[in-house]
Amino acid sequence: MGVELLLMLFAFLTSILTAVMGLGGGLILIALMPGLLPPVAIIPVHAATQLVSNTSRALFAWRDIRWEFMLAFVIGSLAGGLLAAKIATLLNLEYLPLLIAAFILFNVWGRGITFNNSPKGEFLTIGFVQTGMGMLSGTTGPLAQSTLVRKGLERDAIVATSAVFMSISHLIKLALFGFIGFSFAEYWAVMLAMIAAVIAGTWVGTRLRHRVPNEAFRLALKWLLTLLAVRIIVQTLW
Template structure:
Protein backbone atom coordinates (compact mmCIF):
# COMPACT_ATOMS: atom_id res chain seq x y z
CA UNK A 1 0.00 0.00 0.00
CA UNK A 2 2.82 2.40 0.88
CA UNK A 3 4.60 1.58 -2.40
CA UNK A 4 1.46 2.29 -4.44
CA UNK A 5 0.79 5.55 -2.61
CA UNK A 6 4.36 6.83 -2.96
CA UNK A 7 4.44 5.77 -6.61
CA UNK A 8 1.26 7.79 -7.24
CA UNK A 9 2.58 10.83 -5.35
CA UNK A 10 5.86 10.69 -7.29
CA UNK A 11 3.89 10.44 -10.55
CA UNK A 12 2.01 13.67 -9.75
CA UNK A 13 5.09 15.60 -8.59
CA UNK A 14 7.02 14.42 -11.65
CA UNK A 15 4.27 15.79 -13.91
CA UNK A 16 4.61 19.19 -12.22
CA UNK A 17 8.40 19.14 -12.66
CA UNK A 18 8.11 18.12 -16.32
CA UNK A 19 5.60 20.88 -17.09
CA UNK A 20 7.32 23.75 -15.27
CA UNK A 21 10.84 22.39 -14.75
CA UNK A 22 10.88 22.68 -10.97
CA UNK A 23 8.84 22.23 -7.83
CA UNK A 24 8.08 18.52 -8.04
CA UNK A 25 11.18 17.44 -6.14
CA UNK A 26 10.55 19.95 -3.37
CA UNK A 27 6.96 18.81 -2.98
CA UNK A 28 8.09 15.18 -2.84
CA UNK A 29 10.74 15.77 -0.17
CA UNK A 30 8.17 17.64 1.91
CA UNK A 31 5.85 14.61 1.79
CA UNK A 32 8.40 11.79 2.28
CA UNK A 33 9.00 12.31 6.05
CA UNK A 34 5.51 10.91 6.62
CA UNK A 35 6.59 7.60 5.04
CA UNK A 36 10.35 7.19 5.51
CA UNK A 37 12.81 7.46 8.42
CA UNK A 38 14.95 10.60 8.34
CA UNK A 39 18.18 8.73 7.53
CA UNK A 40 16.57 7.36 4.33
CA UNK A 41 14.87 10.58 3.29
CA UNK A 42 17.55 12.30 1.18
CA UNK A 43 19.11 9.11 -0.33
CA UNK A 44 15.77 7.66 -1.49
CA UNK A 45 14.59 11.07 -2.70
CA UNK A 46 17.89 11.53 -4.56
CA UNK A 47 17.66 8.20 -6.37
CA UNK A 48 14.05 8.89 -7.34
CA UNK A 49 15.03 12.31 -8.64
CA UNK A 50 17.76 10.78 -10.80
CA UNK A 51 15.07 8.79 -12.62
CA UNK A 52 12.68 11.74 -12.76
CA UNK A 53 15.23 14.19 -14.16
CA UNK A 54 16.98 11.68 -16.42
CA UNK A 55 13.68 10.66 -18.04
CA UNK A 56 12.66 14.31 -18.40
CA UNK A 57 15.99 15.06 -20.09
CA UNK A 58 15.60 11.99 -22.32
CA UNK A 59 12.13 13.01 -23.50
CA UNK A 60 13.44 16.50 -24.30
CA UNK A 61 16.99 15.62 -25.42
CA UNK A 62 16.75 17.78 -28.55
CA UNK A 63 16.32 20.91 -26.41
CA UNK A 64 19.23 20.32 -24.01
CA UNK A 65 21.88 23.05 -24.25
CA UNK A 66 24.89 20.76 -24.02
CA UNK A 67 27.46 23.55 -23.86
CA UNK A 68 26.65 24.26 -20.19
CA UNK A 69 27.00 20.63 -19.02
CA UNK A 70 30.84 20.38 -18.81
CA UNK A 71 31.02 23.59 -16.75
CA UNK A 72 28.26 22.41 -14.43
CA UNK A 73 29.80 18.94 -14.08
CA UNK A 74 33.20 20.32 -13.06
CA UNK A 75 31.56 22.57 -10.48
CA UNK A 76 29.42 19.68 -9.23
CA UNK A 77 32.36 17.33 -8.70
CA UNK A 78 34.24 20.01 -6.77
CA UNK A 79 31.12 20.88 -4.79
CA UNK A 80 30.24 17.32 -3.79
CA UNK A 81 33.86 16.66 -2.75
CA UNK A 82 34.06 19.86 -0.69
CA UNK A 83 30.74 19.52 1.11
CA UNK A 84 31.14 15.77 1.72
CA UNK A 85 34.44 16.59 3.42
CA UNK A 86 33.34 19.50 5.59
CA UNK A 87 29.75 18.46 6.30
CA UNK A 88 30.45 17.40 9.86
CA UNK A 89 32.44 20.55 10.66
CA UNK A 90 30.14 23.38 9.52
CA UNK A 91 26.56 24.44 10.14
CA UNK A 92 24.41 24.77 7.03
CA UNK A 93 21.29 25.71 8.95
CA UNK A 94 20.85 29.10 7.32
CA UNK A 95 21.80 28.13 3.75
CA UNK A 96 18.12 27.93 2.62
CA UNK A 97 17.66 31.54 3.77
CA UNK A 98 20.47 32.76 1.50
CA UNK A 99 19.19 30.65 -1.41
CA UNK A 100 15.71 32.14 -0.98
CA UNK A 101 16.98 35.73 -0.85
CA UNK A 102 19.22 35.16 -3.89
CA UNK A 103 16.32 33.79 -5.94
CA UNK A 104 14.00 36.69 -5.03
CA UNK A 105 16.62 39.33 -5.82
CA UNK A 106 17.63 37.56 -9.02
CA UNK A 107 14.03 37.40 -10.26
CA UNK A 108 12.84 40.85 -9.25
CA UNK A 109 15.80 43.24 -8.83
CA UNK A 110 17.40 44.65 -11.97
CA UNK A 111 20.17 46.34 -9.93
CA UNK A 112 21.06 43.05 -8.26
CA UNK A 113 21.24 41.29 -11.64
CA UNK A 114 23.56 43.94 -13.04
CA UNK A 115 25.94 43.54 -10.09
CA UNK A 116 25.81 39.75 -9.82
CA UNK A 117 26.07 38.96 -13.55
CA UNK A 118 29.87 38.89 -13.57
CA UNK A 119 29.88 36.23 -10.84
CA UNK A 120 27.05 34.03 -12.12
CA UNK A 121 28.22 30.98 -14.04
CA UNK A 122 27.58 27.25 -14.33
CA UNK A 123 30.76 26.31 -12.47
CA UNK A 124 29.48 28.03 -9.31
CA UNK A 125 25.92 26.82 -9.90
CA UNK A 126 27.17 23.23 -10.06
CA UNK A 127 29.39 23.68 -7.01
CA UNK A 128 26.62 24.97 -4.75
CA UNK A 129 23.64 23.10 -6.19
CA UNK A 130 25.28 19.68 -6.01
CA UNK A 131 27.30 20.24 -2.85
CA UNK A 132 24.39 21.61 -0.85
CA UNK A 133 21.94 19.04 -2.22
CA UNK A 134 23.13 16.55 0.39
CA UNK A 135 21.52 18.60 3.14
CA UNK A 136 19.23 21.14 1.47
CA UNK A 137 16.30 19.85 -0.56
CA UNK A 138 15.80 23.07 -2.51
CA UNK A 139 18.96 23.63 -4.54
CA UNK A 140 17.24 23.13 -7.93
CA UNK A 141 16.02 26.75 -8.08
CA UNK A 142 19.66 27.94 -8.21
CA UNK A 143 20.25 26.53 -11.69
CA UNK A 144 16.72 27.12 -12.92
CA UNK A 145 17.03 30.81 -12.06
CA UNK A 146 20.23 31.00 -14.14
CA UNK A 147 18.72 29.06 -17.07
CA UNK A 148 15.59 31.21 -16.90
CA UNK A 149 17.76 34.28 -17.53
CA UNK A 150 19.94 32.68 -20.24
CA UNK A 151 17.27 31.01 -22.41
CA UNK A 152 13.85 32.21 -23.53
CA UNK A 153 12.56 28.87 -24.81
CA UNK A 154 10.59 26.89 -22.20
CA UNK A 155 11.68 23.51 -23.57
CA UNK A 156 15.36 24.48 -23.43
CA UNK A 157 14.99 25.65 -19.81
CA UNK A 158 13.20 22.49 -18.64
CA UNK A 159 15.30 19.95 -20.59
CA UNK A 160 18.64 21.54 -19.71
CA UNK A 161 17.59 21.97 -16.08
CA UNK A 162 16.66 18.28 -15.97
CA UNK A 163 20.06 17.27 -17.38
CA UNK A 164 21.89 19.38 -14.80
CA UNK A 165 19.76 18.13 -11.92
CA UNK A 166 20.42 14.54 -13.05
CA UNK A 167 24.12 15.21 -12.46
CA UNK A 168 23.37 16.70 -9.03
CA UNK A 169 21.27 13.79 -7.79
CA UNK A 170 23.49 11.09 -9.34
CA UNK A 171 26.62 12.41 -7.61
CA UNK A 172 24.67 12.67 -4.35
CA UNK A 173 23.57 9.03 -4.63
CA UNK A 174 27.19 7.97 -5.25
CA UNK A 175 28.24 9.74 -2.06
CA UNK A 176 25.51 8.02 -0.01
CA UNK A 177 26.56 4.64 -1.41
CA UNK A 178 30.15 5.45 -0.42
CA UNK A 179 29.02 6.28 3.11
CA UNK A 180 27.25 2.93 3.33
CA UNK A 181 23.57 3.64 2.79
CA UNK A 182 21.81 0.42 1.72
CA UNK A 183 19.28 1.32 -0.98
CA UNK A 184 18.20 -2.31 -1.28
CA UNK A 185 16.43 -2.01 2.11
CA UNK A 186 13.85 0.21 0.35
CA UNK A 187 13.90 -1.54 -3.04
CA UNK A 188 10.12 -1.90 -3.57
CA UNK A 189 9.40 1.68 -2.54
CA UNK A 190 12.22 2.90 -4.80
CA UNK A 191 10.99 0.85 -7.78
CA UNK A 192 7.42 2.15 -7.35
CA UNK A 193 8.67 5.75 -7.13
CA UNK A 194 10.96 5.35 -10.16
CA UNK A 195 8.06 3.99 -12.20
CA UNK A 196 5.88 6.92 -11.12
CA UNK A 197 8.67 9.41 -11.85
CA UNK A 198 9.31 8.18 -15.41
CA UNK A 199 5.61 7.97 -16.25
CA UNK A 200 5.08 11.45 -14.80
CA UNK A 201 7.94 12.83 -16.91
CA UNK A 202 6.36 11.41 -20.05
CA UNK A 203 2.89 12.81 -19.28
CA UNK A 204 4.27 16.17 -18.14
CA UNK A 205 6.44 16.59 -21.23
CA UNK A 206 3.36 16.13 -23.42
CA UNK A 207 1.34 18.53 -21.24
CA UNK A 208 4.04 21.22 -21.45
CA UNK A 209 3.35 21.57 -25.17
CA UNK A 210 -0.09 22.91 -24.29
CA UNK A 211 1.42 25.94 -22.53
CA UNK A 212 2.69 28.88 -24.59
CA UNK A 213 6.00 30.60 -23.84
CA UNK A 214 4.62 33.69 -22.11
CA UNK A 215 2.38 31.72 -19.78
CA UNK A 216 5.25 29.36 -18.98
CA UNK A 217 7.51 32.29 -18.07
CA UNK A 218 4.88 33.71 -15.70
CA UNK A 219 4.21 30.31 -14.09
CA UNK A 220 7.92 29.57 -13.60
CA UNK A 221 8.61 33.01 -12.15
CA UNK A 222 5.68 32.72 -9.72
CA UNK A 223 6.64 29.19 -8.68
CA UNK A 224 10.28 30.13 -8.11
CA UNK A 225 9.15 33.09 -6.04
CA UNK A 226 6.83 30.95 -3.90
CA UNK A 227 9.56 28.37 -3.35
CA UNK A 228 12.01 31.10 -2.33
CA UNK A 229 9.51 32.61 0.13
CA UNK A 230 8.90 29.14 1.61
CA UNK A 231 12.63 28.68 2.19
CA UNK A 232 12.86 32.01 4.00
CA UNK A 233 9.70 31.49 6.07
CA UNK A 234 10.79 27.99 7.12
CA UNK A 235 14.03 29.38 8.55
CA UNK A 236 12.24 32.06 10.55
CA UNK A 237 9.75 29.49 11.87
CA UNK A 238 12.67 27.40 13.13
CA UNK A 239 14.13 30.47 14.86
CA UNK A 240 10.93 31.17 16.80
Protein backbone atom coordinates in the same frame (compact mmCIF):
# COMPACT_ATOMS: atom_id res chain seq x y z
CA MET B 1 -2.69 3.12 1.68
CA GLY B 2 0.81 1.66 2.15
CA VAL B 3 3.88 3.86 2.27
CA GLU B 4 5.14 2.57 -1.10
CA LEU B 5 1.83 3.31 -2.84
CA LEU B 6 1.58 6.76 -1.26
CA LEU B 7 5.11 7.69 -2.25
CA MET B 8 4.48 6.28 -5.73
CA LEU B 9 1.44 8.55 -6.11
CA PHE B 10 3.38 11.58 -4.85
CA ALA B 11 6.26 10.81 -7.24
CA PHE B 12 3.87 10.51 -10.21
CA LEU B 13 2.07 13.80 -9.52
CA THR B 14 5.19 15.82 -8.73
CA SER B 15 6.94 14.48 -11.82
CA ILE B 16 4.04 15.74 -13.95
CA LEU B 17 4.42 19.15 -12.27
CA THR B 18 8.15 19.34 -12.99
CA ALA B 19 7.73 18.24 -16.60
CA VAL B 20 5.10 20.94 -17.12
CA MET B 21 6.71 23.81 -15.21
CA GLY B 22 10.38 22.84 -15.22
CA LEU B 23 10.56 23.14 -11.42
CA GLY B 24 8.65 22.61 -8.17
CA GLY B 25 8.06 18.88 -8.25
CA GLY B 26 11.27 17.92 -6.51
CA LEU B 27 10.65 20.42 -3.71
CA ILE B 28 7.10 19.17 -3.16
CA LEU B 29 8.17 15.53 -3.22
CA ILE B 30 10.89 15.95 -0.60
CA ALA B 31 8.50 18.03 1.51
CA LEU B 32 6.06 15.10 1.52
CA MET B 33 8.62 12.43 2.43
CA PRO B 34 9.34 13.24 6.13
CA GLY B 35 7.17 10.98 8.27
CA LEU B 36 7.00 8.36 5.52
CA LEU B 37 10.70 7.43 5.55
CA PRO B 38 13.41 7.61 8.25
CA PRO B 39 15.33 10.93 8.15
CA VAL B 40 18.53 9.19 7.07
CA ALA B 41 16.79 7.82 3.94
CA ILE B 42 14.95 10.90 2.72
CA ILE B 43 17.65 12.61 0.67
CA PRO B 44 19.23 9.44 -0.84
CA VAL B 45 15.84 7.96 -1.87
CA HIS B 46 14.76 11.34 -3.19
CA ALA B 47 18.00 11.60 -5.17
CA ALA B 48 17.46 8.17 -6.77
CA THR B 49 13.92 9.08 -7.76
CA GLN B 50 14.83 12.53 -9.06
CA LEU B 51 17.76 11.14 -11.05
CA VAL B 52 15.32 9.08 -13.09
CA SER B 53 12.76 11.89 -13.24
CA ASN B 54 15.28 14.37 -14.59
CA THR B 55 16.99 11.89 -16.90
CA SER B 56 13.69 10.85 -18.46
CA ARG B 57 12.66 14.51 -18.86
CA ALA B 58 15.97 15.22 -20.62
CA LEU B 59 15.58 12.18 -22.88
CA PHE B 60 12.03 13.15 -23.87
CA ALA B 61 13.36 16.58 -24.95
CA TRP B 62 16.96 15.73 -25.91
CA ARG B 63 16.94 17.92 -29.02
CA ASP B 64 16.62 21.04 -26.83
CA ILE B 65 19.60 20.34 -24.51
CA ARG B 66 22.43 22.90 -24.56
CA TRP B 67 25.56 20.81 -24.04
CA GLU B 68 28.13 23.62 -24.02
CA PHE B 69 27.54 24.33 -20.30
CA MET B 70 28.00 20.78 -19.03
CA LEU B 71 31.75 20.35 -18.44
CA ALA B 72 32.05 23.30 -16.06
CA PHE B 73 28.90 22.18 -14.24
CA VAL B 74 30.28 18.64 -13.74
CA ILE B 75 33.58 19.91 -12.30
CA GLY B 76 31.79 22.25 -9.91
CA SER B 77 29.34 19.52 -8.87
CA LEU B 78 32.10 17.09 -7.98
CA ALA B 79 33.85 19.67 -5.79
CA GLY B 80 30.65 20.80 -4.06
CA GLY B 81 29.44 17.24 -3.52
CA LEU B 82 32.69 16.08 -1.95
CA LEU B 83 32.73 19.00 0.49
CA ALA B 84 29.08 18.50 1.45
CA ALA B 85 29.55 14.73 1.90
CA LYS B 86 32.15 15.46 4.57
CA ILE B 87 29.78 17.90 6.29
CA ALA B 88 26.89 15.39 6.11
CA THR B 89 28.82 12.88 8.21
CA LEU B 90 28.92 15.44 11.04
CA LEU B 91 25.18 16.27 11.13
CA ASN B 92 22.53 14.97 13.53
CA LEU B 93 20.24 13.35 10.95
CA GLU B 94 17.25 13.38 13.31
CA TYR B 95 16.90 17.10 12.61
CA LEU B 96 17.78 16.96 8.91
CA PRO B 97 14.12 17.58 7.89
CA LEU B 98 14.37 21.02 9.55
CA LEU B 99 17.13 21.93 7.09
CA ILE B 100 14.91 20.79 4.22
CA ALA B 101 12.00 22.90 5.54
CA ALA B 102 14.22 25.95 6.00
CA PHE B 103 15.53 25.65 2.48
CA ILE B 104 12.02 25.34 1.05
CA LEU B 105 10.85 28.49 2.86
CA PHE B 106 13.98 30.35 1.78
CA ASN B 107 13.46 29.30 -1.82
CA VAL B 108 9.74 30.21 -1.81
CA TRP B 109 9.69 33.48 0.17
CA GLY B 110 13.25 34.71 -0.19
CA ARG B 111 14.99 35.46 -3.43
CA GLY B 112 16.28 31.92 -3.60
CA ILE B 113 19.87 31.32 -4.67
CA THR B 114 20.37 33.36 -7.82
CA PHE B 115 23.17 35.12 -9.61
CA ASN B 116 22.12 38.60 -10.79
CA ASN B 117 25.30 38.94 -12.78
CA SER B 118 27.31 36.22 -14.45
CA PRO B 119 30.16 35.30 -12.06
CA LYS B 120 33.46 33.95 -13.32
CA GLY B 121 32.96 30.31 -14.20
CA GLU B 122 29.23 30.71 -13.62
CA PHE B 123 28.28 27.10 -14.38
CA LEU B 124 31.20 25.79 -12.31
CA THR B 125 29.89 27.93 -9.42
CA ILE B 126 26.32 26.76 -10.01
CA GLY B 127 27.41 23.11 -10.03
CA PHE B 128 29.34 23.58 -6.78
CA VAL B 129 26.44 25.25 -4.95
CA GLN B 130 23.65 23.12 -6.44
CA THR B 131 25.20 19.73 -5.73
CA GLY B 132 26.71 20.77 -2.41
CA MET B 133 23.44 22.18 -1.09
CA GLY B 134 21.57 19.22 -2.58
CA MET B 135 23.58 16.80 -0.44
CA LEU B 136 22.33 18.59 2.69
CA SER B 137 18.83 19.82 1.79
CA GLY B 138 17.80 17.33 -0.89
CA THR B 139 16.98 19.85 -3.61
CA THR B 140 18.14 23.30 -4.62
CA GLY B 141 15.22 24.53 -6.67
CA PRO B 142 15.62 26.75 -9.73
CA LEU B 143 19.27 27.71 -9.17
CA ALA B 144 20.53 26.92 -12.67
CA GLN B 145 17.28 27.95 -14.33
CA SER B 146 17.68 31.62 -13.42
CA THR B 147 20.98 31.71 -15.31
CA LEU B 148 19.54 29.87 -18.32
CA VAL B 149 16.64 32.32 -18.42
CA ARG B 150 19.08 35.25 -18.34
CA LYS B 151 20.86 33.77 -21.35
CA GLY B 152 17.64 34.04 -23.34
CA LEU B 153 16.99 30.33 -23.83
CA GLU B 154 13.53 29.19 -24.87
CA ARG B 155 11.28 27.32 -22.38
CA ASP B 156 11.98 23.86 -23.81
CA ALA B 157 15.75 24.44 -23.78
CA ILE B 158 15.60 25.66 -20.17
CA VAL B 159 13.57 22.63 -19.04
CA ALA B 160 15.76 20.12 -20.90
CA THR B 161 19.13 21.65 -19.97
CA SER B 162 18.25 22.10 -16.30
CA ALA B 163 17.08 18.46 -16.30
CA VAL B 164 20.58 17.39 -17.34
CA PHE B 165 22.11 19.60 -14.65
CA MET B 166 19.91 18.00 -12.01
CA SER B 167 20.64 14.50 -13.33
CA ILE B 168 24.36 15.17 -12.89
CA SER B 169 23.81 16.51 -9.36
CA HIS B 170 21.69 13.54 -8.28
CA LEU B 171 24.10 10.99 -9.80
CA ILE B 172 27.02 12.49 -7.87
CA LYS B 173 24.91 12.61 -4.70
CA LEU B 174 24.00 8.93 -5.04
CA ALA B 175 27.64 7.94 -5.49
CA LEU B 176 28.70 9.96 -2.46
CA PHE B 177 25.89 8.68 -0.23
CA GLY B 178 26.92 5.14 -1.15
CA PHE B 179 30.54 5.99 -0.36
CA ILE B 180 29.70 7.32 3.12
CA GLY B 181 27.74 4.17 3.94
CA PHE B 182 24.06 4.58 3.06
CA SER B 183 22.44 1.19 2.27
CA PHE B 184 20.29 1.64 -0.84
CA ALA B 185 19.41 -2.09 -0.81
CA GLU B 186 17.16 -1.58 2.23
CA TYR B 187 14.91 0.75 0.22
CA TRP B 188 14.91 -0.96 -3.19
CA ALA B 189 11.13 -1.57 -3.21
CA VAL B 190 10.12 2.02 -2.51
CA MET B 191 12.76 3.36 -4.92
CA LEU B 192 11.59 1.02 -7.70
CA ALA B 193 7.96 2.06 -7.19
CA MET B 194 8.82 5.77 -7.21
CA ILE B 195 11.11 5.41 -10.24
CA ALA B 196 8.32 3.78 -12.27
CA ALA B 197 5.98 6.57 -11.18
CA VAL B 198 8.29 9.42 -12.17
CA ILE B 199 8.87 7.98 -15.64
CA ALA B 200 5.11 7.80 -16.19
CA GLY B 201 4.63 11.27 -14.73
CA THR B 202 7.33 12.76 -16.94
CA TRP B 203 5.73 11.23 -20.04
CA VAL B 204 2.34 12.72 -19.12
CA GLY B 205 3.74 16.10 -18.09
CA THR B 206 5.81 16.52 -21.25
CA ARG B 207 2.61 16.26 -23.29
CA LEU B 208 0.80 18.75 -21.05
CA ARG B 209 3.61 21.34 -20.94
CA HIS B 210 2.11 23.81 -23.40
CA ARG B 211 -1.47 23.54 -22.13
CA VAL B 212 -1.01 24.82 -18.57
CA PRO B 213 -1.03 28.58 -17.67
CA ASN B 214 2.00 29.55 -15.61
CA GLU B 215 0.97 32.31 -13.20
CA ALA B 216 -1.96 30.71 -11.34
CA PHE B 217 0.01 27.50 -11.07
CA ARG B 218 3.04 29.24 -9.56
CA LEU B 219 0.94 31.00 -6.92
CA ALA B 220 -0.72 27.74 -5.86
CA LEU B 221 2.69 26.06 -5.81
CA LYS B 222 4.11 28.77 -3.53
CA TRP B 223 1.42 28.28 -0.87
CA LEU B 224 1.46 24.51 -1.13
CA LEU B 225 5.21 24.43 -0.52
CA THR B 226 4.80 26.77 2.45
CA LEU B 227 2.21 24.51 4.07
CA LEU B 228 4.37 21.45 3.47
CA ALA B 229 7.40 23.14 5.04
CA VAL B 230 5.35 24.02 8.14
CA ARG B 231 4.18 20.38 8.27
CA ILE B 232 7.81 19.20 8.27
CA ILE B 233 8.73 21.55 11.12
CA VAL B 234 5.77 20.44 13.24
CA GLN B 235 6.45 16.74 12.61
CA THR B 236 10.14 17.06 13.47
CA LEU B 237 9.76 19.12 16.63
CA TRP B 238 6.62 17.46 17.98
